[in-house]
Amino acid sequence: MSALPPSPAAPLEALLRRHGHDPSALLQILIEAQDIDGWLPAPTLTQIAAAIKLPRARVEGVAGFYSFLYDRPVGRYRVLFSDNITDRMLGNRALMDALCRKLWVEPDKVSEDGLVSIATTSCTGLCDQGPALLVNGRAIGQLNHRRINEIAELIRQQRPLEQWPTEYFQIDDNIRRRDALLQLDMLPGAALAAAVARGREGWLAEMQASNLRGRGGAGFATAVKWASARNATEVRKVVVCNADEGEPGTFKDRVLLNTCADLVFEGMTLAAWAVGADSGFLYLRGEYRYLRPQLEAVLARRRAAGLLGKGILGEAGFDFDIAIHLGAGAYVCGEETALLESLEGKRGTPRIRPPFPVTHGYLGRPTVVNNVETLAKTCLIALEGGTAFAATGTAQSAGTKLLSISGDCAAPGIYEYPFGVSIARILEDCGASDTQAVQVGGAAGICLAAYEFQRRIAYEDVPTAGAFMIFDGSRDLFEVARAFVHFFAHESCGFCTPCRVGTALLKGFMDKLNDGHGAKADLADIDWLDRLLKNASHCGLGSAAPNPVIDTLQKFRPAYERRLVSLDFEPAFDLDAALAEARQLTARDDPGAHLQTHEEDGR
């Protein structure tokens, strides 16, 4: 592995200065510092720690938390294949193997010349146009063998990304069904003007009348959250837009940010007007970093138009601005208190609650954290009034919901429906046939079997953050559950014992079954682990981690049972597999180098 030459310290010092040597900007500093060499050498961490006056160990702790920060060299071309179940169904593994072969590199390793490294990463939010990958943070979808051949050639020629064909980086919105939100054609500032005209109290009253509930999945009443933050005593208040859309199979926030960024930022400003906040953050997941330039451009336009900054719309005392903060590959940061920790430049460990963010959030200030879609929806309420908004949907679920549809269907993409739509209707609309199961709400959500397709999308029936993954009769639901279990084990923050160890144990059990060593006793252990994770975990990640297993064990048990080799007990240890390293060292893979064959020969 060729070490990169030490780079001059100047760019690092410049970026530290740009961030005002602020320790709460540590994550942003690390992300930008990594751009210098492609990874974070130990001396760089030491220098950053000294400059922002934090203990070095603390800086190392933060750098080690995020998947996209590297403490050892990676390739100059860093290729990450999205590894959601939908990517796997579209053949991402074969494509990754092909690219590895063509470039003479093993997965998770750097090529001898330091040119390229190839690995997998959690869902990148391109499930409707997968298989997908990220190369140095830029997304490429619709991979096939031809495209992989071309990419291999471009990397071999060391062609800079700017010279790659632009159609590679073309990300489609694939909006298939529009309703209230996606039909809205609003001039920037129109919703804000309507809300300002009503006054802060009047605007909050409209929000209360709308019955809007959080679109991130939990479904908390938005107006209640806003009112609590407004009533908090501390003066400096904060509005955060949670754009850490990490739930596998969800990509509606990517589309909203790509085509309706004005609605999202206007929603944040509407929230600021209601609660009296002066600063806002868009927490953008690292996988969507390529959206940042266009988002910054929208923010600049809004500042120039007087929709951000001091005295918004000429209203004295209405001061509010928005900064974009990047994540760096950590699903747990979608949990609002983990997100706040990350925003403060720390490890994304969920906090103990209470206190809740509405009273003690970002840097201890009252903070409203809302999902991208929730904030965009507030524009509708400002324009048309709360009662009009509450008129659509169901009794407990007002308005519409954006669904990210992927998997086995003719037309994957974004579908906007009023709440209350049935699963069967959605399946018909997107051209799904022979559907065996639907995973609603992502890995943490619920797996529905065919007999449940009359159920409805609504908080009171099937709640969802928006993911809707379809599996037809040819799919193995055990494989689906196993992929999600791997995902949770990879994304557990490791704070609490049940989630840290439990997700790793669950992964071990699912792999044991997959390898053909499963027994009935394992199913009992899986059941017990599922319960413990659900009961004892510190945050929603741990308690949701067993969901895919619980559902599929209950509804698709044969998929598990046909993997059991004996009815009682079977050890996980595989003697022949343990010899794999010896075989690799001796470059042997003939029948004589395998234990079972050897024994059979002897007999």
Place this chain on the structure above:
Amino acid sequence: MKQFLLDGQPVPFEDGQSILEAARQAGHYIPSLCWHKDFPAHGSCKLCIVKAAGRHVSACATPAKEGWEVESATPEMNGERRALLQMLFVEGNHFCPSCEKSGNCELQALGYEYEMLTSRFRHFYPDRPVDASHPDVLLDFNRCIFCELCVRASRDVDGKAVFALTGRGINKHLVVNAESGRLGDTDFSKNDLAARICPVGVILHKGPGFAVPIGERTYDGQTIREQKLKEES
């Protein structure tokens, strides 16, 4: 005075007091590893898990509430605690018979207290090299349970921040405050609070070992339940 019911027995509490603090003050033992009376609740080990008003919560991090019914010493909760202990045992490398901390180790003592007879789950056998670079203190990371007591003591009391956690999930691990990664290159001292606070056997003092013979150690003659209630009364 306000009170709640712990396994049917009334426990008085003051506003803001956690379930665990109030219970221990009243002479009822709720187990813990990451909780320490001189530090804010951490809530990571989850051994203090109880059922309050039907919901699982960490007793150390949940303020007591008037009239609550809290279940703690039930077969269900103790079964979950045993599983959590088994998880802590299999994720590290714990060889009690050869460990200097045997008999003084809270993890071991809780294993006895909750009748943990096997490790139940498969062992992870992680590769965690020891750090013997410091003249007075040895770090054996194999036994770390991530309670962060050393992290907190060093940062909040010693004012040094010698320790921190890095990595994520099952790969989370303890690091020290030096570019070399060696304790000998930090300003750590054997007189620090962080040098005495480890509930297991990660932070060990060099010099004579086994000065107190096995059989005469803290949890050899009495259970951790008796010892902790005595300490805190």
